Amino acid sequence: MMDRSINLPLFRYHPDPLFTGSIIQSNAKCSACGQMRGYIYTSTVYSSYDLEDEICPWCIADGSAARKFEATFCDDLPLIDAGIDAAIIQEVTTRTPGYDSWQQDAWLTHCNDACAFLGDASKEDVLSIAKDGLQVASGEWIDQETMRGIAQNYRAKGSPAFYKFKCLHCGKILYGVDFD
Ligand SMILES: [Zn+2]
Ligand SMILES: [Zn+2]
Numbered sequence: 001m002m003d004r005s006i007n008l009p010l011f012r013y014h015p016d017p018l019f020t021g022s023i024i025q026s027n028a029k030c031s032a033c034g035q036m037r038g039y040i041y042t043s044t045v046y047s048s049y050d051l052e053d054e055i056c057p058w059c060i061a062d063g064s065a066a067r068k069f070e071a072t073f074c075d076d077l078p079l080i081d082a083g084i085d086a087a088i089i090q091e092v093t094t095r096t097p098g099y100d101s102w103q104q105d106a107w108l109t110h111c112n113d114a115c116a117f118l119g120d121a122s123k124e125d126v127l128s129i130a131k132d133g134l135q136v137a138s139g140e141w142i143d144q145e146t147m148r149g150i151a152q153n154y155r156a157k158g159s160p161a162f163y164k165f166k167c168l169h170c171g172k173i174l175y176g177v178d179f180d
Helices: 057-061 064-069 077-081 087-095 123-130 145-155
Strands: 023-025 040-041 117-118 161-166 171-178
Touching: 040 057, 057 064, 064 087, 077 087, 123 145, 123 161, 123 171
Parallel strands: none
Antiparallel strands: 023 040, 117 161, 161 171
16 A cells, blocks of 8 residues: 555645556655655656656645746646636646646546546446447547447556546546557
8 A cells, every 4th residue: 555644735636646656655856846755746747847757746736846847737728628717727737746648638627627637547447438438538439349349458557548537526437538
């Protein structure tokens, strides 16, 4: 089990970044605050600086890493396209840990808000999606037949990848998909 003795900052839109793997225990020094905080962010950073495994969760949470390096941690375009409030987009892109994706991360939305990212879908999740087929965020439809085939061979962090999100308002579970 992961060590939960240190309280990480709370991220409304990414409630368990240790579980999703975006944040890991590490002795790496944070390039924003210059300290070894015991945890480091491992996932997507959009910045002109190379910041792989170099930012601590606290410098994400307070926005200081985003300010210092003009960094964002996920793409704002899907959120803009969904008509999400600018303050929410700001929180998700600059004060929330992002996630690993193959080609393009896309933060899902529901009920006029960004959803909480829950991590890679489990095999059980993908099997349950396969019962109905899947409407992908881009509007494409993956039919039941195709989904069943995918589910047979699915493993988390493989390709295709399924990312699980939950609406913070109605509780609906949504999945994003990406391929290598
Ligand atoms: Zn820091
Ligand atoms: Zn909803």
